[in-house]
């Protein structure tokens with residue numbers, strides 16, 4: 232069995248909970264899991280010391296990790312990682328890193344893994360925008376990115392030592408400016424719950440009704456391409472689908488969205504899908520766990536107040 | 544490569560080596576409306592309409608804009624069987640100068656794919672490579688950054704805006720907002736849609752493309768270390784619950800708590 236290396240996923244400068252899921256995946260693929268934490272300040276790696284199923288933690292300490300630059304991150308992480316199967320999250324940034332890390336080691340990368348066979352040799356990922364599942368076999372080490380919300384998280388009853396190793400890489404791009412998002416709201420690619428609006432919202436001002444519910448649920452607000460293309464106020468960054476973002480939240484609420492194949496391509500793997508549409512024959516209902524046949528004008532206020540009651 | 548932004552166009556025409564040698568990677572994939580069918584344990588594309596992968600269209604547009612702004616040539620490269628010539632002709636009609644097909648019909652793992660593409664890029668002497676943020680069939684997004692690593696170049700991915708000044712200035716989504724990043728060439732740039740408006744081909748372009756020759760090259764990838772075991776349809780989702788009328792929103796909220804355990 233190969234040794235495994237997990238590259239910790241970070242969120243707001245801390246180790247994100249997805250990292251526990253990555254450890255589970257790694258232990259299914261091989262053994263002797265080393266957790267590598269990219270950091271400026273090695274203290275953040277201490278948060279990982281209780282993750283079960285980890286044999287060693289390396290805090291890879293370097294100034295390059297202050298901003299994302301694919302080349303220097305790959306170089307700095309490669310330098311401190313033992314050989315074996317490397318596991319990363321399948322977030323946009325980590326998939327990019329996974330590809331560079333694999334190329335650096337002249338090995339292959341398998342992205343977006345959603346299933347690993349019990350013996351650890353067969354890896355399954357969605358292909359053709361989720362219209363099919365492809366299973367592959369590895370005959371040598373590889374870098375594997377793993378989708379969120381698929382593997383059960385390793386628990387936090389372990390205790391591992393953190394070894395700090397200074398590392399570095401040649402930074403090849405320069406961050407000129409970070410333009411913070413105007414709203415505090417999460418991006419669809421970061422959210423566990425998403426409520427999206429389509430052309431059926433009628434006008435962009437009506438997205439405020441979605442925002443109201445999003446605020447209650449800590450959700451992100453997304454949109455269909457028809458909404459993005461029709462209204463300047465709805466930016467492309469909100470678009471879910473084939474030419475937008477692929478999302479994998481626990482809950483996806485589609486409001487006034489017909490469920491075109493290209494929209495489904497971006498959200499069909501959501502754990503739970505709720506659809507609100509006035510047309511009982513809208514294709515979105517074939518994919519919804521819970522469908523509400525009604526106009527949003529009538530349904531959203533009731534949903535909103537019911538959520539308020541439940542959430543207290 | 545043009546490093547002096549103030550250089551006039553006429554001067555640049557005289558000094559050949561200031562021109563930017565631009566490559567753009569394009570891929571043929573099933574049209575996004577198509578239904579995917581399985582025969583045996585493989586996806587069967589025999590009756591599927593094929594088209595350029597959607598993000599590659601933004602890569603082509605950015606490549607052409609780079610040429611418009613700096614002068615130079617744009618070469619579109621694809622890897623595939625002869626069926627992929629259609630995609631090359633399509634981008635030729637948009638204004639791409641050269642079209643190249645690395646002749647290979649079958650599966651390559653990412654290591655194989657990137658190594659043949661990287662060697663083509665390095666022998667072509669390119670300054671910059673544009674590609675789509677991911678191909679619509681694999682959805683992987685590995686090719687751009689992977690090629691860059693093999694070439695020892697920098698890479699920026701998923702860009703939503705680009706300016707051709709002092710090298711390149713690109714905008715790419717980052718945690719909490721957008722990062723504006725300056726990039727020195729040589730570089731690989733993987734493109735998302737952003738605000739990119741793609742140009743359309745005109746009759747003259749289409750006529751020219753018809754006559755254009757695809758340069759076909761043979762490739763020999765290293766042995767694969769990833770092999771496909773099977774391709775299957777995703778398991779059908781159990782039928783959901785569908786409720787008539789707005790009042791059911793209350794029931795659904797309750798189900799999200801009791802059945803789905805989400806809220």
Ligand SMILES: Cc1cc2nc3c(=O)[nH]c(=O)nc-3n(C[C@H](O)[C@H](O)[C@H](O)COP(=O)(O)OP(=O)(O)OC[C@H]3O[C@@H](n4cnc5c(N)ncnc54)[C@H](O)[C@@H]3O)c2cc1C
Nearest residue numbers: 429430431455456457472473474475487488489509526527
């Ligand atoms: C290459 C390509 C890429 C594409 N990429 C994407 C992509 O990334 N993302 C994407 O979303 N689409 C994409 N599309 C477009 C896609 O085909 C659809 O056109 C689009 O998803 C439709 O958006 P919609 O559902 O909002 O609009 P429509 O299809 O117009 O549906 C609106 C829905 O709202 C309902 N409705 C109307 N009024 C109300 C009301 N008051 N209350 C409740 N319901 C109401 C209607 O019954 C209808 O079902 C792509 C298309 C192509 C060809």
